[in-house]
Amino acid sequence: MSLIRRILNLFSRSGLNDDIEAELRSHVEMRTEQNLQWGMSEREARHDALVRFGNVTATKERVIGADAALVFESIWADVRYACRGLVKSPGFAATAVVVLALGVGVSVAIFAFADAVLIKPVPYFQPSRLVGLYESIALGPRYHLSYLDYVDWKRENHTLSALEAFDGGPVALTTAGGVEQVDGGVITAGFLRTLGVSPILGRDFHEGDDGVNAPGIVLLSYGGWQKRFGGRRDVLGETVMLDGTERTIVGVLPKDFYFSPIGPADFWSPMRVQTSADSRGEHGITGLGRLRDGVKVETAAADFASIEAQLAKQYPDSDGGRGATVLPFSEIVVGKVRPLILLLLCAAALLLLIACVNVASLLLVRTEGRQREFALRGALGASRGRVVRQVVIEAVSLVATGSAAGLAASYGFMQLLLRLIPLNVQVEMPYLHGIGLSAHVLWFAMAVGVLMSGLLSVTPLARIFGGTMRAGLTEGGRSAAGTVWRHLGANLVVLELCTAVVLLVGAGLLGKSFYKLLHTEIGMEPDHLAMLRMRTPTVGYERETLKVALERRVMAEVGRLPGVKGVATAQLVPVSSGSWGSTTFEVVGRPSHTTKEATNRVVSANYFSVIEARLKRGRYFAESEDASKPLVTIVNETFAKKFFVGEDAVGKVIRFDASSPPIEIVGVVDDIREGALDAAIVPAVYTPMAQGPSGSFFVVARTARDPEEMLPELRAAVQGVDRGILTLDALSMGYRIHHSSSAYLHLSSAWLAGGFAAMALLLGVVGLYGVVAYSVSQRTREIGVRMALGAQKSSVYRLILKEAGMLVGVGIGAGLTCAVGAASLMGNMLYGTAPWDVGTLVGVAAVLGAAAMMASYLPARRAASVNPVEALRAE
Amino acid sequence: MAKNDLQGTLDLLVLKTLSQRSAMHGYGIVVHVQNVSDDLLKVEEGSLYPALHRMEQNGWIGAEWGLTETNRKAKFYKLTAAGRKQMRAAEESFEQLVKGVRAILHYA
Numbered sequence: 001m002s003l004i005r006r007i008l009n010l011f012s013r014s015g016l017n018d019d020i021e022a023e024l025r026s027h028v029e030m031r032t033e034q035n036l037q038w039g040m041s042e043r044e045a046r047h048d049a050l051v052r053f054g055n056v057t058a059t060k061e062r063v064i065g066a067d068a069a070l071v072f073e074s075i076w077a078d079v080r081y082a083c084r085g086l087v088k089s090p091g092f093a094a095t096a097v098v099v100l101a102l103g104v105g106v107s108v109a110i111f112a113f114a115d116a117v118l119i120k121p122v123p124y125f126q127p128s129r130l131v132g133l134y135e136s137i138a139l140g141p142r143y144h145l146s147y148l149d150y151v152d153w154k155r156e157n158h159t160l161s162a163l164e165a166f167d168g169g170p171v172a173l174t175t176a177g178g179v180e181q182v183d184g185g186v187i188t189a190g191f192l193r194t195l196g197v198s199p200i201l202g203r204d205f206h207e208g209d210d211g212v213n214a215p216g217i218v219l220l221s222y223g224g225w226q227k228r229f230g231g232r233r234d235v236l237g238e239t240v241m242l243d244g245t246e247r248t249i250v251g252v253l254p255k256d257f258y259f260s261p262i263g264p265a266d267f268w269s270p271m272r273v274q275t276s277a278d279s280r281g282e283h284g285i286t287g288l289g290r291l292r293d294g295v296k297v298e299t300a301a302a303d304f305a306s307i308e309a310q311l312a313k314q315y316p317d318s319d320g321g322r323g324a325t326v327l328p329f330s331e332i333v334v335g336k337v338r339p340l341i342l343l344l345l346c347a348a349a350l351l352l353l354i355a356c357v358n359v360a361s362l363l364l365v366r367t368e369g370r371q372r373e374f375a376l377r378g379a380l381g382a383s384r385g386r387v388v389r390q391v392v393i394e395a396v397s398l399v400a401t402g403s404a405a406g407l408a409a410s411y412g413f414m415q416l417l418l419r420l421i422p423l424n425v426q427v428e429m430p431y432l433h434g435i436g437l438s439a440h441v442l443w444f445a446m447a448v449g450v451l452m453s454g455l456l457s458v459t460p461l462a463r464i465f466g467g468t469m470r471a472g473l474t475e476g477g478r479s480a481a482g483t484v485w486r487h488l489g490a491n492l493v494v495l496e497l498c499t500a501v502v503l504l505v506g507a508g509l510l511g512k513s514f515y516k517l518l519h520t521e522i523g524m525e526p527d528h529l530a531m532l533r534m535r536t537p538t539v540g541y542e543r544e545t546l547k548v549a550l551e552r553r554v555m556a557e558v559g560r561l562p563g564v565k566g567v568a569t570a571q572l573v574p575v576s577s578g579s580w581g582s583t584t585f586e587v588v589g590r591p592s593h594t595t596k597e598a599t600n601r602v603v604s605a606n607y608f609s610v611i612e613a614r615l616k617r618g619r620y621f622a623e624s625e626d627a628s629k630p631l632v633t634i635v636n637e638t639f640a641k642k643f644f645v646g647e648d649a650v651g652k653v654i655r656f657d658a659s660s661p662p663i664e665i666v667g668v669v670d671d672i673r674e675g676a677l678d679a680a681i682v683p684a685v686y687t688p689m690a691q692g693p694s695g696s697f698f699v700v701a702r703t704a705r706d707p708e709e710m711l712p713e714l715r716a717a718v719q720g721v722d723r724g725i726l727t728l729d730a731l732s733m734g735y736r737i738h739h740s741s742s743a744y745l746h747l748s749s750a751w752l753a754g755g756f757a758a759m760a761l762l763l764g765v766v767g768l769y770g771v772v773a774y775s776v777s778q779r780t781r782e783i784g785v786r787m788a789l790g791a792q793k794s795s796v797y798r799l800i801l802k803e804a805g806m807l808v809g810v811g812i813g814a815g816l817t818c819a820v821g822a823a824s825l826m827g828n829m830l831y832g833t834a835p836w837d838v839g840t841l842v843g844v845a846a847v848l849g850a851a852a853m854m855a856s857y858l859p860a861r862r863a864a865s866v867n868p869v870e871a872l873r874a875e
Numbered sequence: 876m877a878k879n880d881l882q883g884t885l886d887l888l889v890l891k892t893l894s895q896r897s898a899m900h901g902y903g904i905v906v907h908v909q910n911v912s913d914d915l916l917k918v919e920e921g922s923l924y925p926a927l928h929r930m931e932q933n934g935w936i937g938a939e940w941g942l943t944e945t946n947r948k949a950k951f952y953k954l955t956a957a958g959r960k961q962m963r964a965a966e967e968s969f970e971q972l973v974k975g976v977r978a979i980l981h982y983a
Contacts, residue, residue, distance in 0.1 A: 020924075023901065026949045027920065030902040033945060054921045062925040 100402025103355025105409030110348035125196020130329035133287030159300040168262030174241035185265040202251025224266030281318035395456035500764035501815025507753035508840035516832035523672035525612035529733035530707035537724030568610035618650035618667030626690040639683035707732035804856030890962035900949035
């Protein structure tokens with residue numbers, strides 16, 4: 001009880017005083033009473049009591065001295081002293097606080113993101129035990145599995161306690177107003193239990209819900225429940241029409257449930273059991289597993305590799321050449337952003353370091369000026385501990401002010417960073433929701449604060465106790481004072497400049513990569529191209545000829561729009577974020593033991609001429625080539641080079657498998673970038689829409705006007721053909737390229753590195769200015785003497801600039817070396833740009849050199865304008 | 876070696892006094908020490924009160940306002956468990972000191 005009371009006493013010193021006074025008074029009065037009993041007169045009795053007691057006030061002070069509250073009070077006095085000191089030198093205080101706030105603000109904001117992305121991205125039960133499962137094929141490691149493979153994997157494995165599967169995609173919801181496209185998820189019965197999620201209303205899927213003849217049921221997401229059913233609790237048992245079949249609502253998922261690989265789906269249906277043997281080749285689902293206790297991901301990977309090897313032997317047609325990929329689930333969710341976040345974290349740490357170093361150097365300068373003060377304190381009997389306490393309190397006051405400002409700023413930085421992420425990408429990052437000053441983040445800020453306080457205390461203390469206190473008094477803290485600091489300060493500035501160079505080079509390289517990326521050769525003309533994705537109605541267009549007829553009608557209708565120069569259709573358009581739609585095939589007349597794989601696109605006959613692709617050999621499709629004619633295909637150049645080395649691909653015949661009809665290659669087109677901008681080109685085969693239409697495709701229109709403006713007309717025209725058509729995303733090719741995830745990734749990293757680099761440059765230059773200015777102030781007398789002895793202004797300039805130039809030269813030189821090293825580490829973030837890109841390196845050196853010389857010119861000018869008489873008289 | 880500090884001796888006197896009575900005020904302690912030691916030992920008020928406060932900080936004794944027999948308000952001090960432990964340590968240390976000093980004095 002007493003300690004708390006005593007701490008409270010700090011704020012009411014009078015309370016403590018009264019308490020002690022009352023106690024001492026009662027002592028004196030008891031003695032007086034005793035004396036009276038012994039027969040003294042009242043006056044005598046009181047006098048004797050007081051004499052025996054001695055000096056009441058002194059005793060009181062000593063009692064208070066034993067009290068904890070006094071310690072607090074003297075600390076409070078030190079804090080006030082520190083604050084007064086800061087207020088007295090506002091230039092120093094403002095610079096230090098701003099620099100600290102900048103460092104803290106940025107690092108805290110970045111940490112908040114890192115915390116969200118790296119530490120808690122997966123909001124499920126024991127997330128570290130979850131793994132994603134894929135099949136690997138020649139094109140890459142993360143391709144879908146087929147349902148029958150999934151069943152075999154589930155049965156044969158020994159490393160997972162549960163294996164489930166999922167798939168996601170748009171479904172058509174029939175509402176009173178017509179057909180609407182909504183996002184849906186398809187999951188196996190035990191999927192939610194494996195994640196550790198259970199519905200807040202109704203029930204989860206059971207085994208048996210996925211039977212071939214089981215009644216259709218569906219789970220609602222919380223968002224879908226609120227939006228479409230007003231959050232009514234009696235929604236269970238109601239039915240909805242999804243993709244033309246009736247489903248009964250059996251439950252509602254929790255509000256915070258989110259499954260990134262599928263996205264924000266409103267309707268979750270059970271995955272139907274598939275039994276037909278030929279469905280083994282239909283690869284369309286992804287596995288989700290939970291590792292058994294103590295099993296490592298690598299062990300599971302080996303397990304599935306051997307299972308898949310067995311399957312490949314058993315079913316060479318559908319599983320030949322396929323392997324298994326097992327990845328930690330967090331890798332699937334945040335794998336793409338992790339390198340970016342780590343890069344950011346490094347940059348933030350560097351920035352924080354620069355900020356601390358800057359403030360430490362400013363503090364050192366200040367300590368120089370206060371050498372006499374500390375010496376005097378020592379002479380007057382201040383113990384080492386007392387001086388340490390005061391310095392620490394000064395550091396803590398500074399850091400506390402800077403951190404408070406930094407925390408406020410970090411909130412702003414977080415919002416700014418969030419804005420750098422486009423909305424459609426943010427949807428895929430649910431872990432970023434509610435990012436802010438969480439407990440984790442505050443702890444981090446606290447830790448940073450403690451570290452900074454430590455650094456900012458140790459630096460001046462090393463200076464104070466480095467030289468003896470007495471020396472400080474006698475020498476007047478002048479002549480020898482600068483040497484230690486000059487060495488230290490010079491090293492610090494070199495470090496700062498070096499860091500600034502690294503960040504600037506990083507920003508420059510990323511910017512250049514982004515530019516290169518946007519100007520990647522994509523094998524077509526992206527300007528003035530409007531695109532709309534659509535789906536054929538599910539009812540009334542079952543036969544392929546009807547689908548083809550509809551596609552023709554759509555093209556004719558769109559072609560009539562004013563401003564449209566040409567219309568084509570394609571199952572998928574270039575610059576996709578993933579590698580969708582691939583097919584296996586074999587070359588007729590060659591042994592078929594190795595299955596080959598290629599990206600497959602179904603396009604209209606005039607597609608290549610509308611997108612202005614370049615024909616390398618052979619011909620394009622003819623309008624007349626429909627299902628009644630022999631099957632034809634056009635391949636890309638990579639395909640031709642890879643599979644027909646030294647031969648002419650045109651005229652060769654391929655087929656998808658032994659049971660499908662042969663297809664003749666009639667043309668070779670220059671590579672079109674079907675996948676991501678920075679991904680390698682893979683072999684591609686294009687087949688005509690008329691010979692095998694796709695139910696969902698893009699309408700691609702070459703426009704004379706701004707394609708963005710045309711989009712609403714395009715949509716209206718397509719819908720005018722048939723009300724049952726589902727029209728999906730409409731966008732221009734230019735937009736697609738600029739907003740593709742790889743472009744966005746490069747753009748944001750270039751912006752971020754640029755932002756960091758600007759701050760680092762600013763801080764580095766401020767640091768340099770501080771060091772040179774300090775050096776000049778220390779050498780005022782020397783410069784005065786030189787000038788009195790006849791030195792010219794120009795030689796004084798030379799003196800100071802030479803010193804600064806040395807620092808800048810070493811800093812930039814070391815920085816460039818480090819930068820090339822650092823850039824090599826971020827190799828995969830660079831696109832078409834070498835880490836040692838000469839233009840960037842030279843540019844950075846020039847910018848930094850110019851800024852640095854400007855920072856040293858100001859103090860040099862001051863040095864040159866020293867009046868020798870005044871400088872000497874000041875002694 | 877025994878710790879030889881005078882402050883420790885005053886602490887010991889106070890702690891021992893409090894261990895023999897349930898609760899005492901500062902004046903009572905002064906009187907008690909003087910009486911029991913036949914006026915040989917005299918506790919200075921100027922040292923006693925700071926010592927009491929320090930010991931209270933250390934948690935060796937607890938303090939509480941109360942009334943004396945003559946109905947006067949006074950602060951009463953009481954030994955705590957930690958104080959009892961401290962007292963035993965101090966007692967031992969003091970015995971060692973006395974033994975050492977006596978050995979020197981009797982050295983012939």
